[in-house]
Amino acid sequence: MKTAIYPGSFDPITVGHVDIIERISKIFDHVIVLISETPHKSYLFSSPERKNLIEESLRHLKNVSVDIHEGLTVDYIKKNRAQVIVRGLRAVVDFEYEMTMANINKKLDPELETLLVFASPETYYVSSRGVKEVARYNGSLEGLVPDVVKKSLMKKMK
Numbered sequence: 001m002k003t004a005i006y007p008g009s010f011d012p013i014t015v016g017h018v019d020i021i022e023r024i025s026k027i028f029d030h031v032i033v034l035i036s037e038t039p040h041k042s043y044l045f046s047s048p049e050r051k052n053l054i055e056e057s058l059r060h061l062k063n064v065s066v067d068i069h070e071g072l073t074v075d076y077i078k079k080n081r082a083q084v085i086v087r088g089l090r091a092v093v094d095f096e097y098e099m100t101m102a103n104i105n106k107k108l109d110p111e112l113e114t115l116l117v118f119a120s121p122e123t124y125y126v127s128s129r130g131v132k133e134v135a136r137y138n139g140s141l142e143g144l145v146p147d148v149v150k151k152s153l154m155k156k157m158k
């Protein structure tokens with residue numbers, strides 16, 4: 001059984017995240033979307049809210065589950081017997097950070113592989129930060145986030 005972990009903040013999940021998850025769910029037996037809880041970071045949505053939004057957005061994918069984790073992703077991976085971390089690459093600016101993280105994780109757990117997946121041309125420009133900015137100023141969220149996220153974002157920004 002091949003399990004991949006897709007870690008991130010998902011504050012909130014966007015169509016870019018959904019695209020990556022749909023694609024990797026076809027390659028792996030099981031995908032765990034892992035909400036990384038970082039106490040010193042401030043989020044718009046609490047981790048249970050983010051978990052709920054991800055689950056609602058991915059109802060159509062039967063081999064995907066969602067979990068919350070505080071601490072090192074490698075520790076979660078060891079506990080859950082996964083082999084691969086998946087990260088999305090939008091542009092060159094993502095590359096250096098992702099390469100550094102992949103190497104740190106490899107140092108911590110040599111058995112682990114990081115798989116970088118290119119963002120699709122339709123969604124590469126979408127980011128959680130960007131959609132929050134659009135929502136803050138009442139812009140259209142059409143095509144940027146799943147419908148359930150659209151509703152929650154609009155409620156939060158009221």
Ligand code: ADP
Nearest residue numbers: 007008009010016017087088089119123124126
């Ligand atoms: P983090 O704070 O860990 O970067 P994010 O929720 O912003 O968490 O992103 C999680 C992962 O999803 C990262 O690998 C990021 O590069 C990727 N990602 C974010 N937006 C997109 C997108 N539009 N297309 C493809 N990958 C994306």
